[in-house]
Amino acid sequence: MNKKAAFGILITVVIPLICYLIVKNVSTDAAPMPRHYIFDTVVTKEVKGKVVTDTVWHKVPDFKLTNQLGQQVSWAGLENKVVVANFFFTRCPTICPRLTRNIKLLQDNIKSSEKVGNRFADFMHFISFSVDPERDSVHNLKHWADRFQVNPENWWLVTGDKKQIYDLSINEMKLGLVDGKGIDTSFFHTDYLVLLDRNRNIRGYYHGLDSTAVEQLAKDIVYLYLEKDPKRKSVFAGKFELLAIVALVTIAAVALLVFLLKRKNL
Incomplete structure (x- = not known):
């Protein structure tokens, strides 16, 4: 892999992933979504050792x-x-x-x-x-x-x-x-x-x-x-960060391999 190819990977993969992570963290809940009104009940439950409450909003029959x-x-x-x-x-x-x-x-x-x-x-x-x-x-x-x-x-x-x-x-x-x-x-x-x-x-x-x-x-x-429907999750829901890490690790491994091959040829 030459320098141009490595640079191309950097531009097309790494930078978009980093931008995604930045935008995701900055813009979460930024949209002025209309609030919910009438609720039927509030359910309290334990999730991973933490007590959380879940509001059951009224559904028009x-x-x-x-x-x-x-x-x-x-x-x-x-x-x-x-x-x-x-x-x-x-x-x-x-x-x-x-x-x-x-x-x-x-x-x-x-x-x-x-x-x-x-x-x-x-x-x-x-x-x-x-x-x-x-x-x-x-x-x-x-x-x-x-x-x-x-x-x-x-x-x-x-x-x-x-x-x-x-x-x-x-x-x-x-x-x-x-x-x-x-x-x-x-x-x-x-x-x-x-x-x-x-x-x-x-x-x-x-x-x-x-x-x-x-x-x-x-x-x-x-x-x-x-608005995203919480009941309909994408196949990649909650997995994009993991994919980003895998991609970055893969790129780092390729760069290391290229570096070792160059040293071997010297």
Whole structure:
């Protein structure tokens, strides 16, 4: 191995590995990830002789409702997606039209960068739950969707069992607590948008009529998309440092071998 080859190895292997280790140590937790909200319990356990606590975050349960296309939908169709949920009704003359327009802006402006010309961001999904399901038939939801040019590929307007919808809003997403004013359980109405991650954990509440809050929601959607799922570890997870050490040791061994061969030839 000549000097140029050895230098090439140094440039292509050693320096990137060192840079990786530096960036990893400096930038850990630097991204402003949306915080978790409601938790169910805190588990205390012993790991390698140390007592650690693990928070079990509240997971919004499954649902079975009907969307604006007459399709039966549930969380099964939203696997690995970031979800934004809201509650509305089509007869609403006040906040619901404005709220829907703001969600439409989110749908139009957040795009996927994975495919050239992709029409929508397939990593996120919007769900608008009708709080007046007795009147909001599939026909009425479809009319509302057409009025605001809702793309059903990643936005469902859903209707169905009223108890199920109200349980989701009040008991599971805790919108009554966030509102701070109490909720009329006979008729629920709010402008809040709820952000959920891939694990159906609540990661944010945003006033859907506030442009600043909606702008922050757009950023947080992207942050959650970039967030690593702790349940899905890479084959090399936790092993990169070991690989770096092995590579450096290998290079050192090659350099030593070259040095010994040169001495032998002298």
